[in-house]
Amino acid sequence: MAKIPYKIYLSEDEIPRYWFNMKAVMKELPDPILNPATFEPCTTEELEQVFCKELVEQELNTTDQFIEIPQELLDFYRMYRPSPLVRAYCLEKLLDTPAEIYYKFEGTNTSGSHKLNSAAAQVYYAKKQGLTHLTTETGAGQWGTALAMACAYFDIDLTVYMVKVSAQQKPYRKAVIETYGGKVIPSPSDTTEAGRRILAEYPDTGGSLGCAISEALETAVKTDNCKYVLGSVLDHVLLHQTIIGEETRIACEKYDIRPDMIIGCIGGGSNFGGLIAPFVSEKIKGRSDVRIIGVEPASCPSMTRGKYAYDYGDTGKTSPLLKMYTLGAGYIPSPSHSGGLRFHGMSPIVSKLYHDGYIEARAVEQTSVFEAATMFARSEGTLPAPESAHALRAAIDEALRCRETGEKKTILFGLTGTGFFDMTAYMSYNEGSMVDNIPTDKDLEKGFAGLPQAPKEALLK
């Protein structure tokens, strides 16, 4: 076996031609999406009112393990994929650890993250269906940027509801989206009923992903030839992100890298679910005992402190109901600097895997996250996104544990993106003014109190 290079780049011919459908390998399926009015499983027709046809088909597909990636989309992926799997030689040296550390780096495209993987897919299917307009929400701005890039490429109009606190923290993110031709509206806004309702109740709110989703959904339904696209949480988004895991698996096999643990940050869960898909699949089949760890912010601890229950995906409580770990759709997380992780819920697939014991979850505080981010930047060069640095924090902690025990473990984590548009956050950390906003149990109770009520038999389905 040749020495492992700093960066493992697969060739373009090695880009996976199939997405990996987790639901085809899970022993038990996640509970179905419910119609909030009837508490009955959503039908294809109901979902197609909001989402593109082909995406609904993917959302509901529980049988095909591999779903083909269309050629036009592979052509788009070739502009920035395969993404590198990097050996963090310099971080290992800094930490003086016997562990081997690898990271799959999704930040090499202009959107600065993995979001482009699903953005391109969703815009491609929208175009194929003859749509002319899309709406979405964005938190940190990475999803909005990714979607704007894909919309520019495939020539579709785009309206982005951007979480207000993110729009304020990251004025230049807005400018990037606009450079790619997208229209940006800070959320909550007065352009929708959902936004006006939230503003009336919380006039000073910095917004949340949940609020922005409500507004984007409403606009999509009210606009001709327009659908809504979502950057995380849903099964079809996670499906598109499995290209990350598949590339990682191929690279690991090629260089005989055998991870003892795989670590990812979790906000809506799609990047994490995508990264771990082929690895957790082996675990489900009893062929692997790799540890799989999702890392979330202590300020928005949906997995570590949330409830596994049916809940709305949006703060406005208009979306279908998802069975997931949630803090309650009414929970508005404090304005941390990891906008992409400020979501009250979690991917139903990731939630189910956690519930069934295949994966672990861990919450970390943002000051310790930025400490890790700065260490990484100064040793490995790359400036990580705050979201990605949650996974990095856990990876560093595990590597330091190896230093104590002397174990030579192989740690692989997902570095989902770059922090070039997060300098306000870094400035706050550099100045020592960053705080950790950890909710009290009482804060969380408020969110749980708002969980949807339904006949017991419906919720037990």
Next chain:
Amino acid sequence: MAKIPYKIYLSEDEIPRYWFNMKAVMKELPDPILNPATFEPCTTEELEQVFCKELVEQELNTTDQFIEIPQELLDFYRMYRPSPLVRAYCLEKLLDTPAEIYYKFEGTNTSGSHKLNSAAAQVYYAKKQGLTHLTTETGAGQWGTALAMACAYFDIDLTVYMVKVSAQQKPYRKAVIETYGGKVIPSPSDTTEAGRRILAEYPDTGGSLGCAISEALETAVKTDNCKYVLGSVLDHVLLHQTIIGEETRIACEKYDIRPDMIIGCIGGGSNFGGLIAPFVSEKIKGRSDVRIIGVEPASCPSMTRGKYAYDYGDTGKTSPLLKMYTLGAGYIPSPSHSGGLRFHGMSPIVSKLYHDGYIEARAVEQTSVFEAATMFARSEGTLPAPESAHALRAAIDEALRCRETGEKKTILFGLTGTGFFDMTAYMSYNEGSMVDNIPTDKDLEKGFAGLPQAPKEALLK
């Protein structure tokens, strides 16, 4: 020959182990650096008062065609090199041109540009010499960021004088440099005599690279165990950037790509000189007739409208004299959005190649540059730095010419970096408020009037 992939990545083993010393292949050497007091060629000892020993040796080396890259530095380069040579398939399609377009993309590291190639080299030699502190200037901020990254890696203190207008336009650049541990001072400042003198004469100036150089030079001389490092212009900086050209040559040979023209942006000239080195060398030897085109901003047209004369490198007129195309050290270019190209002079090597007819020069206006940048972003995905987009503009113009003539030319340009920290500029373009600040002949005369006076025989040397 296999189909050319979107991105050609060489393997880490193919990273050149030698820099390419242009002066060893030039038929006539550039005129020597002069001491401004005596108008005699600078001695090694004089240069070592300001620069590191090994860099002075490289600066004055006119005989060795290949200069070995130290192993410790190759280890650093491996973190982000080889950089990709990209086939701009999507741009070609958008332009509907028969031309093939390639770009060597140096923006895949956090500094966002090629600057890291020389930053790492200079910091490495400083460390080796036992220095503990470095000073420098930065315009667009890419050089300052690159140097901060290298200083963090090799553990050396850094003070960066940042052109004031850039510091204002790019507050987050400052934050990045600080995240890597660098100290940033907007220039002109009151921390140096040179700064105070310039402020007294032009209290409202936005500064220039020339001003910032004066301040950094002064601080280096007055601080213990400290030297000055420069991000462009000088021969040793250009030398380090030849890794770009060497990688490009190797990739072209591997895939049988034969450029009809090679295009780069020119500010101080180092990225351009580095990119073209092996190609212009073949031209000098009479074995190639490739066209080589340097593209500069119409607002700072040192090659297309400057004089070929001895001049200071800095506005404070304290540096050694360089024989180069210059607008005069006293010329302060209007505050355009391409901070990295706002330099009154030009690399002596590039100047000499231009003077001897091996290369062409062209000036472009910034509104047309941003038009090109936006076209590129929307088709190829990547958001270019304004500086890099000067080369892109010319490449697009050449590709459009091919569409008219039907010629299937091969165009290769250097995309030196990304524009993530240039969003103020893009916002100004998006809003339609961007202007082209083209100097009048009278404006230029003022700069020329300040060219250093010396006995005629000295200047003719």
